Amino acid sequence: MLLRHREPTETGRPGTTRPEPGRRMFPKSVVPLLLLLALIPTGCSEWFTSTPPADQASDTTQPESTTPAPMVPPVAESGDLSESSADPVVQYDIQVQLDPDAKSLHGHQTLIYTNHSPDIIEELQFHLYMNAFKDQHSIYARETRQIFGVGLPSYGSIALDDVAVNGRQALSRITYPHQNQEGTGDETVATLPLDQPLFPGEQVSVFFDFTVKLPENTGRSGYIDDFFFIAQWFPKIGVWEPAGHRGRQESGWNCHPHHALSEFYADFGRYRITMTLPSEYVVGATGIKAAEQLSEDGTQKTLTYIQDRVHDFAWTAWPGFEVVERVFSLDEADYREAEERFGLSHEQAQLPPTRMILLIRPEHRDQTDRHFQALREGIKWFGWKLGPYPYESMTMVDPPREATGLEMMEYPTLVSLSTHWWQPEGYRDLEDLILHEFAHQYFQSMIATNEFEDPWLDEGFVTYTCLRALDVAYGRQHYYRVIKQAPVPLTRLMGFAAFPPVEQARYSFLPGKRVDPIHLPAWGFNSGDSYYGNVYEGAALTLFQLERELGEPVMDEVLRTYFERWSFKHPGIDAFRAIVNEVSGRDMNWFFDALIFSHGFIDYAVMPVRSLEPSEIEISTESDDEIREETEPEFDSFEAHLIEVRNLGTQAYPVTIEVRFTDGEVVRRDWDGTGSWHRFRLQHPHAVESVSVDPENKLILDFHRANNTWRAKPDQVTPRAVSLTLSTRLQHLLQILSGAF
Amino acid sequence: MSRSMPMPKAFLQGFRASFVHAPWVLFKWLINVAISALCLLPIYQLLRRDLEHGVVQVREEGGLSFAYFVDFLFAYSRELSILDLAWMTLLGLFALGNLVTTAGFLSALERGRQAPFGDVLAAGVFRAIPLGLLAAIIGSVLFYGYPFIASAFPWIDWPYADGPWQYGFGLGLALLGICLASLIYDYARIFLFRTWTFEQDIPGPVRPLWWLVKPLLALTHAFVFIATHPLKAPALWSIFALLSAALVMASQRLLDTGIGWGIVQVLILARIATSTSALGAQRALTLPVADAAPEAAPTKEPTGAKPAESATTGDPLTE
């Protein structure tokens, strides 16, 4: 959090990959000495608004052959490419040797790929992610330069030493579709034409002999000193998508090159990884350790990890880890909580046991309980709201302090975190991070959306659910600003009350000058900040808005249904939208059109009411088209009241307008929110007490909520009291400063 | 080297100075009230525009509503960024006003109670310039010196510090640095406002130039004094620093309980008096107080001097 902007920003600069928690909060450009007024932002300064040069923009979009078609309805709702059959789509069997001195891996990989599609496949496509770090010509390097202004800080690569298809040599047939004519450029995707087409239901076995040179402390995977975090490391087959899948028009491979901002997409399958490395290394990995063997001289060890129904495999090795393992199980207090706060019976609240594994640095030993507690809260919240966590284990990794390019990333059943020895009790950064990364086990690891094309479908859902889980487990919080790694409770010092986690998301997102909608492919955003703002907090706030629109029980049902139907599959936005419509029983397409596919901001405001004397009424009624409402005059001496609500924003959202009269009568009107204003006249013998737009306070996206109500009787006391509070704080601050002069 | 005044006496002298020269304390307070009022007047107007007819929860249990201020800041971001400029100016005025009042206070200490107020004020205005220069020297040494030191000794910046010891060490070092700078600054201010005998011989036209050199001399003098009084000077300084920190903390606590404006002002005044008392006490420790030691204020008549006291409060450089 601040939070939230979790995954490394991929600046490629060691030490800068972790956005400072709350980086977008409390912007720098304020009168520096007025600490009290440090809350005042300059609005857009935090958001890059520069447009990339046109040639660069085309540069990044050029390699994309498969563009998303969000508005096309799915031809078929079948994204299930793995579950129904005995053989999953992919079965990886890899033996890998880590050479810690050379910072390299050598692997032998056998992949059995099963064609579960109705198509005949004539070539295979593979991700060779490590080639993103091969040279400054990769798409990743070019985009990193363009977005963050720096090139690759360190190099890495994956070389294919041998390739065989069904036992026959195939290395010479490998081509790189994103290379240019000169044979240079991006090599993160490899195409392997098959000499015999793969018919529906058939299998092909592909063997790779490969060598990986790991980059140093960048891009989510690599090393620093003797710490290794190894991800995106093996030749990984793309996803074959039949026509109609996620709105696709034609069948084909979905195998994007590695982009600076995007994450991943892969098919589910079975992984069996055997790694050999020096025996002093402590290892954590996706899945469950099935075997461990020491070499005869005791210097090397060989470990085997296996996991079913996952779409990726990552692992870590470092001699410095301490390993703590606990088993998740529910106790009586949990069942009580399930009943009281989640409305679940003892039966319904059951959750399977999970092995919770923590690889922690010794100096963080005292935070062991906090790690497990947060993970427990995650397993409970997601288990009860969406469905039980199905895997046997969940591993948390606490990387060394220096590993800024390798932290805060999620993989199936394994996440890397980040903490600091000083974590005051009220500072929930660690808990937020653990809940965020655990939420990714649901959104992306199980509900395997395409992170290249629909980044908000995982990060937005993760941020939204994480904030909800955080609220349930830890309640209101203060904003901590990290100064020299010391978390300072800034809002508390400035005299603010603790606030619900969602307010922090509002603060991070709403001030941004929006130039992009939420639904864009990862490489389609105007800037890194636009990507982070929209995909994380923007999407999360929009989901909160959807929750307020539908009501929490309906939203929960939507999430549960989404998980039930789409876990271990590849949904797109249409799948989610269809479930929203179905579960709510309403046509909510307008919501997606207004808030997901277009951008802008919302601000409704009530204008002061004009109450007309009877003599004035004639004049005003005859010419005004906009007077749309008129109640029957029931009294001889009536008053007419002109109610006006304005839309000061750029987006429209249907709202309710509530008028309260001094005699207690309440009148409500609906407005579809379009146009820049809406006016109507009410006739009533008593004066108007107040007018509210959005009286139930549902519009969490409304930029300025104070103007949502107008009351006739002015309140002088509150502004004065607030100013006085601020003033005395300022006086104290000035008074301390005066010592310097 | 001289024997300096015993500490309890120095304390009393300090508090006494704040009472004797109360107008300067009141001036400081007035500047404080005026600038904070000017800073917040536009905020009040914006709040009024927002809240007078709007209904929104601004105050919650535990303080102001963060949610409301999020909206407020964004709704008025344009106005507030314009106000940034105004506030910069006001802060400049604030600094200037405080320089003058501090210079006036120290000049009053030098010249004694009997000096005509107008003279002391004029001296204060004139001497605010060297005082500002001194503040600027110390400030820029801190500002530019820190990154320099941190680049020479990166562990000071504790980029990877990850344990209570490294952290405590780094934090302690930073705090120590700030305290030391502040201690040196306080004593340099005092030496800036003492008159050396040879200053009388500086010809009139050159005197303004002399005042530009004097801050450096005062700094050197402060170093020498602290080095020769390594216990007393920091001890006296720390006691006052702790006292005012305690006052600030207590009043901050009281603020949250919603006490009245008047009581807040009394607290602020008390804290301002603490810092002038600190200056008074430190001066008494280093130089004879004018009222008590006429020889340090050649232009003035002695007022209630005690001969025994002046013997123990000599200026180390003039004795």
Ligand SMILES: [Zn+2]
């Ligand atoms: Zn994430």
